[in-house]
Amino acid sequence: MKSESAESKLSERPRMRAVPPYERIKLYLKERLESGHWTPGALMPSEAELVTQFSVSRMTVNRALRELQLEGLVDRAQGVGTFAAQLHRVSSSLTIRDIHEEVLERGHTHHATVHLAKAETATATVAQRLGVAVGATVFHTVIVHHENDVALQCEDRYVNPECAPDYLSVDFTRMTPTHYLLDVAPLWEARFAVAAGLPTPREAKLLGLKTTDPVLIVSRRTVNRGVPITQARLVHPAGRYQIDGVFKP
Amino acid sequence: MKSESAESKLSERPRMRAVPPYERIKLYLKERLESGHWTPGALMPSEAELVTQFSVSRMTVNRALRELQLEGLVDRAQGVGTFAAQLHRVSSSLTIRDIHEEVLERGHTHHATVHLAKAETATATVAQRLGVAVGATVFHTVIVHHENDVALQCEDRYVNPECAPDYLSVDFTRMTPTHYLLDVAPLWEARFAVAAGLPTPREAKLLGLKTTDPVLIVSRRTVNRGVPITQARLVHPAGRYQIDGVFKP
DNA sequence: CAGTGGTCTAGACCACTGA
DNA sequence: CAGTGGTCTAGACCACTGA
Incomplete structure (x- = not known):
């Protein structure tokens, strides 16, 4: 030695x-x-x-x-x-990034168009996901993110006003909701699901797709200290987006 | 104290x-x-x-x-x-499991049907992915996995014979390729991509879909000590499968 | 019982950064 | 220079498992 x-x-x-x-x-x-x-x-x-x-x-x-x-x-x-160790369960690490940073890192330009940003009364589904009363006020945004002027993601998001009271005053063409919410609620926990599917007619129109074109859908629900912050549905045209990951032992 | x-x-x-x-x-x-x-x-x-x-x-x-x-x-x-720490990059943990274990854990039954299991000569694409010479022998299997007799995944897989010489003698109705390969090569590294898309005509037929039905596609390439072991394309009917994940700080 | 890992102590020497 | 984290030592007490 x-x-x-x-x-x-x-x-x-x-x-x-x-x-x-x-x-x-x-x-x-x-x-x-x-x-x-x-x-x-x-x-x-x-x-x-x-x-x-x-x-x-x-x-x-x-x-x-x-x-x-x-x-x-x-x-x-x-x-x-x-x-x-028994290595028969393979848990991989997967990075879900802020789309703005992700696009910039590829050396491309990102811009966002805001199609909806307003307060609404919560439907039963939204109320349950955000842990608020039915009919309570929630914030709702629909934003399309573009990479080099090609629509890459349609982000349909509900936000609990208690966690981010100033949410609607943010200029989402300059800062993504993800980035803003990370500033407001520094530590949080998220559950997400990745699935394939078809876009709604509105999503198809916003993304320039037919309603029969397959899309990759990420659903994400975020919780901070047990309080639900936000629920998002991120819809991506099948050919234009994939999620990459690595597993290393 | x-x-x-x-x-x-x-x-x-x-x-x-x-x-x-x-x-x-x-x-x-x-x-x-x-x-x-x-x-x-x-x-x-x-x-x-x-x-x-x-x-x-x-x-x-x-x-x-x-x-x-x-x-x-x-x-x-x-x-x-x-x-x-700056928490602006959100890396989530995602588990890609052996499908047999995953189905059993839901309390359902799993069975597999083998539609192809043979040695082939490598095309340029396959040779490049497996790091072998064009025209070299590779193993090719196509297996459909069922959950409660419903087709859940079509697994199209190429295997490097040097890493698993006995691969074709395995009874894949009793042991999944993933499970077998984990036994043969205990430690490995994998890269994967998750995307939405459409099935090939053959995949559509095996899964009981139309070629216009969206599918969730996981592509995975596995390497052990720098040597490529296997390349798999896992195709799932959109409505029947999703990948779940959790992010905890 | 001997052997295992889980945790802690009260010191030590070092490389590094910034005033 | 004082303060920081990176790492190590040579002990210690303990809970736990299996013979």
Whole structure:
């Protein structure tokens, strides 16, 4: 171990911090997991064994194993041991971005047209989704987002006025509802569903589609501290939009 | 701290482990972030300050802050401090599951019909996706998955024979390709795209649809240690399937 | 009972940033 | 320079599981 670190200091460029021990232990275990040395469910070395093997303190080994557990690579059980994780459920990471930022990042121009922005009385469906009384006032906006002047998304959104009383005074040609609501309610929780379907006649017209053209629909409901903030239906022409994701173990 | 823990032991039910200090510090910081006490970019207390405030050692505070950093709630910079994170990119967690497990979990029955399972020579497109030579042998399966005898997914899949030489000998009415491939190649990385579209005539026939019925299409490409394993096109009737996800800060 | 992981302590040395 | 976070040590006490 000591000769190794002396050697690596010579071969590394200055200012390049050496890989810390907990990271090296993680890499070692990841490699052996990847090579199939421990098949799913197999018992892996205990903390004590790794302490001896790497000549480090238990806290360092514990950090390595705890992080592998957070990454879903190992399962740990007090009093039992550490096991190679079953990887039969594949949970992927998917990014749903503010459409303005997304379009700009592709080097394209974004602009939005506002087709509706007003206060309405809540129907039963909307009231239930936003957790308000039927007939209560809610804000309703319909905005079409364009990428390089091509309609990319029709955003039909209801907002709980209690969470964003000034919502209707925002200039949505300059700031997207998503961006504004993130400013108003900094931390929140969202549930969403992605589905295929057909546009409503109005959506078809706004997006320049026929009502028989397939669309990708993202429905999103956002909650802050248990209080529903907003419900959105985001409709995208099938050929012009897809959601990309990566899964890494 | 000592009187607090004695008190909590009395009020808690036996076997209920007390919330450990690092968790209590995380909860405290999360609450204040949620309440807007620190707006995005704001300087948060240093480790030393939290050590004093909570009467714990620095390692405990460090763990709390490190985990908040991993969760994306704070940004930390050596020599500078800890800051409330900018939450303007919303990355959601989305689970793509083995369809067999997914259907069973809903309490329904799953069965698969195999419509094609053979070795083929790779076309240019397939060769490029699987990283093999044009004309090399690849495995090709077309399987329809049913939930309670209703067609739910048409799975059109190419497999690199080097990664799964016995692929064609698997009984896919008993084990899904996804499940088998996870056994063969325990750790892997996947990229996927979710889009809406129309089925091919063959897919329409297999799923009992018209070619004008919209479908939800998941394309997935899986790589193990840099070697492409498999490429799949998963086609779902629009009304029968959606992908759900949650975003939690 | 011996072995496991969960957590904490009270120190330490270091690299880094900004005044 | 004082203050920050990044990391490690060598111990400790505990709850838990299975023989």
